[in-house]
Amino acid sequence: MTTHSLFEEETYELIAGVDEAGRGPLAGDVYAAAVILDPAKPIAGLTDSKKISEKKREVLAVEIKEKALAWSIASSSVKEIDTLNILQATMLAMTRAVEGLTIRPELVLIDGNRTPKQLMLPAKAIVKGDLTEPAISAASILAKTARDASLLALHQQYPDYAFDQHKGYGTALHLAKLTTLGPTPAHRQSFAPVRQATDSGKMVKRNP
Structure with missing residues (x-):
């Protein structure tokens, strides 16, 4: 049983961290990832994906996928961004990422100041959570590496x-x-x- 430091009044076993990548760019889909880390398999060096090098992100992304109890990456398309607006498309991508997890989390921690309305699970938003919550940091890294890969594909096109x-x-x-x-x-x-x-x-x- 693990107790989350920010919420001493509640105890959770399965906590999913969620973060997005690609809200600000002028092109490409917006990505989100959800990660449930395994306390028995700690991962060193987790932090906001923007604060580590591309090479380090790629190495950590592989380690996260190998060690996490569950992980999921999802996106919202350019068409969805233009139809819904970027905020709602981001919330949709986050919801899809959580729904894609093979394990149902008991609590979802989301980087930022709001949680998706579509998410039918207990959720808390944490500003700059990618700096303080390892599961959100891991999600940040997976979302960032996935989006960067999609932009390299656009470069080929x-x-x-x-x-x-x-x-x-x-x-x-x-x-x-x-x-x-x-x-x-x-x-x-x-x-x-x-x-x-x-x-x-x-x-x-x-x-x-």
């Missing part, structure tokens, strides 16, 4: 856009590509820079 460099974020390089080439079908039309590029009359057709 649209090599002129340098998705391998900016990972879809609104960097100067990415904005310059949008201005000169126009958006691809992988871009989020509901985001202002993409909408502005679309209004300029350029649009890349989907590859066959």
Whole structure:
């Protein structure tokens, strides 16, 4: 039996950590992961995925998948982002990640300041939880590595856009590509820079 440090009044055996990756970028799906760690198999070095190198994230992702009691990665599509808005699409991806776990958690700890309304389990939001809760840190790493892999796939599909460099974020390089080439079908039309590029009359057709 394990007792969670933040909630001494309640005792839980199975705690799932949940985090997302890709809310801010102008392109690509938004990803979420859920992880139930095994107390008998500790993993060193867990923290916010943004604070460790890409190489270290990849190593930890393998270890998490090997040692966790259960893990799940899910996403919401660009179409869902544009239809629902990015917040609701993120909540949907988080719900899907929890629902994909092979073990039902007793408590879900979510990075941020809100929990998905669709989640039919006890849940608590923790601001900067990826820095303080190992299960959320693990979820952060799985979500980040999965999303980065999807952006490398987009780079193969649209090599002129340098998705391998900016990972879809609104960097100067990415904005310059949008201005000169126009958006691809992988871009989020509901985001202002993409909408502005679309209004300029350029649009890349989907590859066959």
